[in-house]
Amino acid sequence: MSSVAKTKCLVLLSCGGIIYYIYPKIDIMEDRIGSVLIVVESKQEIERLNQIISNYANIVIGRQGIRLREQDKSIISLVLEGTTDELGGLTGQLGRLKGIQVKSVVIKNN
Secondary structure, three states, X not given: OOEEEEOOOOEEEXXXXXXXXXXXXXXXXXXXXXXXXXXXXXXXXXXXXXXXXXXXHHHEEEEEEEEEHHHOEEEEEEEEEEOHHHHHHXXXXXXXXXXXXXXXXXXXXX
16 A cells, blocks of 8 residues: 545545545434423323433432322423434333323533
8 A cells, every 4th residue: 555644534545546535424313311291181191201310220310209299290301412313212112102101302412
């Protein structure tokens, strides 16, 4: 190889008159810290809700459940750490459940 030039997003290699452009893998998916508030208004989907949360156990830092007896509702609070795709995947699946309301807040994890 006669020359190697590196930049932040591109590596140039020249070998026998052929120039190869090699783009290094860049991990652009930074971890985020998120909080998710889940209001359970119907017990119809509780089993599915718990299964979805269990499927994302690798990003769950903490979970708290509170029963609102007077309103016949429950609130689940989750603290998460993961990529925006992971956080969005979890909240998206939960948001499609009947009788479940989901709100989330996400910030950068510096």
